[in-house]
Amino acid sequence: MAQNLYNNLEKEIDKHVLSFVPSILSSSFLNNKATQNDEVQEGGGGMMMMDDVTFLNKLNTCWLQHCSDMLMIRSIFLYLDRTYVINNHQHQHHPSSLSTASNTVPSQHNSTTTSTTSTTSSSTTQNVHIKSLWELGINLFRQHVAMHVDIYRRTTNGLLLLVLKERQGDMIDRSLMNSIVTMLVDVHLYTDCFERPFLLASSSFFLHEAEDRLNNGGGGGEGAASEVAGYLKHAETRLKEESERVIHYLDPSTRTKIIRCVESRLLFDHCLTIIDKGFAHLVNENRTDDLHRLFCLFSRINELDKIKVAYNTYIKSVGREQINNQEKDSTMVQDLLDFKAKLENILTVSFNGNENFAYSLKEAFESYINSRPNKPAELIAKFIDNLMRSKGKSEEETEAMIDRVLSLFRYIYGKDVFEAFYKKDLAKRLLLSKSSSVDAEKAVISKLKAECGPSFTGKLEGMFKDIDLSKDIEKAYNESQEAFVLKETHNIDLSVQILTAGYWPVYHPIEINLPEEMSSYLSVFKDFYLSKHSGRRLTWQHTLGQCVLKAMFPKGKKELYVSLFQTAVLLLFNSVDIGCCLSSSEISERTGLTQNDLNTTLLSLSMGKVKVLLRQAASTPSSSSSSTEEADKQAKPTTATKEISKDDKFSFNKDFTYKLVRIKITSIQLKETVEEQQKTTDGVFQDRQYQIDAAIVRIMKTRKKLTHALLMSDILSQLKFQFKPADVKKRIESLIEREYIERDTTNANTYTYLA
Secondary structure (H helix, E strand, O other), X not given: OHHHHHHHHHHHHHHHHHOHHHHHOOOHHHHOHHHHOOOOOOOOOHHHHHHHHHHHHHXXXXXXXXXXXXXXXXXXXXXXXXXXXXXXXXXXOOOOOOOOOOOOOOOHHHHOOOOOOOOOHHHHHHOOOOOOHHHHHHHHHHHHHHOOHHHHHHHHHHHHHHHHHHHOOOOOOHHHHHHHHHHHHHOOOHHHHHHHHHHHHHHHHHHHHHHHHHHOOOOOOOOHHHHHHHHHHHHHHHXXXXXXXXXXXXXXXXXXXXXXXXXXXXXXXXXXXXXXXXXXXXXXXXXXXXXXXXHHHHHHOOOHHHHHHHHHHHHHHHHXXXXXXXXXXXXXXXXXXXXXXXXXHHHHHOOOOOHHHHHHHHHHHHHHHOOOOOHHHHHHHHHHHHHHHOOOXXXXXXXXXXXXXXXXXXXXXXXXXXXXHHHHHHHHHHHOOOOOOHHHHHHHHHHHHHHHOHHHHHHHHHHHHHHHHHHHHHHHHHOOHHHHHHHHHHOOOOOOOOOOOOOOOOOOOOOOOOOHHHHHHHHHXXXXXXXXXXXXXXXXXXXXXXXXXXXXXXXXEEEEEEEHHHHHHHHHHHHOOOOOEEEHHHHHHHHOOOHHHHHHHHHHHHOOOOOOEEEEOOOOOOOOOOOHHHHHHHOOOOOOOOOOOOOOEEEEOOOOOOOOOEEEOOXXXXXXXXXXXXXXXXXHHHHHHHHHHHHHHHHHHHHOEEEHHHHHHHHHHHOOOOOOHHHHHHHHHHHHHOOOEEEOOOOOOEEEEOO
């Protein structure tokens, strides 16, 4: 009886399900020949859209009705379902009720069944093929409705068309989509009927979309940066949309597949195009948000190496332009600092401080900053010199700037060039009292010591020790009887800096004829010092001497801060009447200055901003009645008058006026001439030759016998500066001549150490 009841019930359900088909296919859309095309047309019209929505609504209505009917049937024949139909399925769950007004339908797990063991083995064997009433209803709906050829095709096309419309910006009924997709999941047709065609259609859609936007400049901006930035935003939006689509109406199993599809078509397939077209522009315009978006998107497809390579290439390209542009040498260091700060900000903000990108930044900076040997090191030293002499900055600002500059210093190979120029500039700052802060100077030395070791800063630290010791010596001298007697006689204050020759730059002494009262001071101090330190030798370096002169001008008293050379020239005019002139040759004879030093000194006094002396060129006729204004006109510096001739005459400017009482004219001592610069560079190159010699001898003494290639390799590993192979060959030849090494008699490419 139970078996007959089950069979009759199955027949009735079968008839009931079959009755849905005509109802679903009754839409006028069935007769539309356009539907015979199995592919979804992207340009479908409104009627086509409406027919698909109508069809899907009818299908959804029938599905919901069927679910409701099956729940009712199962409730009525519950005893049959629990006794005759042996429950061979573990974890059978389904809703106890379903409202026809709701789109909620049973989920996939309602139809997921597994076998279980019955308490009666004979019943299990007899009814193992019997389905539960719910499973029976789902199976019949799948067989007669879902797998019907027209319904199957139109369901696929209708769902894909709705997805397309939503991607194009139209509003669709997401609850309808969710209900139909859930139906396909429950009848086990989700993969074949929807997911596979959905992924194929999505791949084609995003492929064409990417090509259109990249080829047609769909970034929404005029420049390449805006185009690429717009494309990246669009790709990010598409990924977000597809992720939300899964949440709203797709099965969770589709999430990974559709996301990979979007990433592949919008990003992976065009990653090189994106980088080539817009990366450099994004960095140029410092678009950190867009670069961060690029970084995040490329990290999804494991293509960060392409960004890293582009980042490295960009840095080297832009950096070499900055380094090799000699016209911008005056601003090179500041440009490098700004460029580095910009790149580090991009690294931190856009690239999340990625270690690989940080290493790439370091490698690129080190590569391009050394593409022009020695010059960056020299300019960094001069930049620090200007920084140490500038006033108006707080200690915090100065220290922060020092740290930034030394971050550039780490990259340069020619640290010996930096040391030479920094040492020379530091000496001038200390001896001419031009440093804005001694603490800041010592902070720089401390940082250099931490960076390069104590051997690098030993001489620099010795310079500070000399300055401190000089203060003690000066104090002892001022308390001596000899100094007291001189001061009572001439009323001149003397300050002397005692410098250890090995610590300071090499200064060639220049003899000068000083006034007798000044010479007596130097003689007395020399006797005093040698009496305290026997066995030492003092050499006066007049080029770095400074004086403060009290000048009595008719229009007011002034204090002139001048060099010792300027002092010797100005004091000559105390012995002549106002208005009388001294020729250049007379001044040279009485001071003992060389023509070059004299020219520089006279130009600074007569053609600078402060014209203490008036110059009368030899070609200009003298006029005793010439006014100060006329003299100033004659003294205007021109290309033709910058050279001092022996017959040029100079006179005291009796009409001199200046708004300040204390006037500094010592800047001439701070200026570096071309000769001084070349001399410093030559000194570095000479020291490098000694270092190469020492390295070769040290290596050969250890290895005894070595080929040329291996010797070059060992030299490269020991020396910290760049050199040319030709220079090393010259040093090898020199060592062979001096019999430190010799060529092997059987192989001229091999060297042997001579003990």
